[in-house]
Amino acid sequence: MLSKNELATFLATEFPQTKCSVESVGLRSAKVRHEIGFEELRPGGTVSGPVLMAVADVALYVAILGEIGLEALTVTTNLSINFLRKPSADADIIGDCVLLKVGKTLIVGEVTLYSEGLVDPVAHVVGTYSVPPATAGR
Amino acid sequence: MLSKNELATFLATEFPQTKCSVESVGLRSAKVRHEIGFEELRPGGTVSGPVLMAVADVALYVAILGEIGLEALTVTTNLSINFLRKPSADADIIGDCVLLKVGKTLIVGEVTLYSEGLVDPVAHVVGTYSVPPATAGR
């Protein structure tokens, strides 16, 4: 399993444009954080849906790499999000990912998204990632 | 919150054709069981997908009624299932439901499905239920 620092460095190098940072990694799991500012807000003071999806995508990606290694290629094949509550305009978004299956060619995980400090989640995501045959043979 | 017995009686009366039985109900949660026999199996000795979906649907239904009452009407609007592992042909299917949101008009929950006795889930479901306005005004 990779350390939080290895994953954080990798993310910063490979995705310099992401605003997500790695909070923690664990067994088949990861937690990421996304600061919320003017760019992430919609009229009415809510975090835009695509921002929530992007946080979930990064949380899944970090959890998967933590499990199968940084050299692996993974491609998002399906992402399904349920918006549950209006996120806070003043709090970071936290994405809490648990992998449900780590197969040779398919990986499935779920992410619960929170506005930091609130108990009830703002959204829930299930994502499927394909590991291309080239890497799958590792 | 309704008791397990109230929900079990209701289910047996309203859905005499279901093979699901109520194992337990809790705060925004429910557990149901489905016996597996010849009718539920596909060639190759695996439980058919629609059976798994039906178990998830009942688990969500029971958890929702436990929360909002037996007189309520609910309509499944969306169900998304990820098949994770081949279920056992010899074990009951257990559906473990947790509600993620109980809103006035929309309820969202997830169900993790197991072959009894195995640790890793065989499938994972997220479902959305609509509470029609007539009942929503309760």
Place this chain on the structure above:
Amino acid sequence: MLSKNELATFLATEFPQTKCSVESVGLRSAKVRHEIGFEELRPGGTVSGPVLMAVADVALYVAILGEIGLEALTVTTNLSINFLRKPSADADIIGDCVLLKVGKTLIVGEVTLYSEGLVDPVAHVVGTYSVPPATAGR
């Protein structure tokens, strides 16, 4: 591409328990029919959700086999259904499938489900199927 008769014979042999019959097959597409009787109905005279999901699953399966051959193995990995309208209790369910992607290891398709004779669909399904490496190398 396989003929309708080849697929119908295959389905009847491999899935003797299915009530679906093959209506037509075409380029990356298939249409199936499911008779509706007492067993498929819920209280209130509506077709049960799992029946609709089962019809969609067969429609996708037939369309996929029509494309990649009867010897192929495919495994449903994800199925997402939106229930749109109450199906008629007196009409067959028709499942109209179009494949959106036929990849080497992943196939994605959508199915629109109708109560025969009605214009507006009763449900819409998107499904993902995995073609295991053994067959993928064909």
Place this chain on the structure above:
Amino acid sequence: MLSKNELATFLATEFPQTKCSVESVGLRSAKVRHEIGFEELRPGGTVSGPVLMAVADVALYVAILGEIGLEALTVTTNLSINFLRKPSADADIIGDCVLLKVGKTLIVGEVTLYSEGLVDPVAHVVGTYSVPPATAGR
């Protein structure tokens, strides 16, 4: 039904940060365009997933407003995306939306996403939108 110009003006006013423009609106349908530049690309020269989801969200939003009016409130409740092919780094993304159901409280639609000039879609989205009771009574 609202005109393309009315919807384009509304979108530009209400969502000044969106890069989507309205291509056309029709009966229960809409087409939008999103220019692709450096900001939308991932390493490897592919359009990022959240950008595709954002285009789908706008296409659904425009189609819905075209149907139920600009004064209506709608909230995305579920969005499910299947990534089908690698988008081109050099072509605009086109989102083609068709509404499957326009109910009083729930609206469901699908969006097929293309890299302009290519026949095969790069992604497919199904989204559900809730119309809050206040507006639902319109």
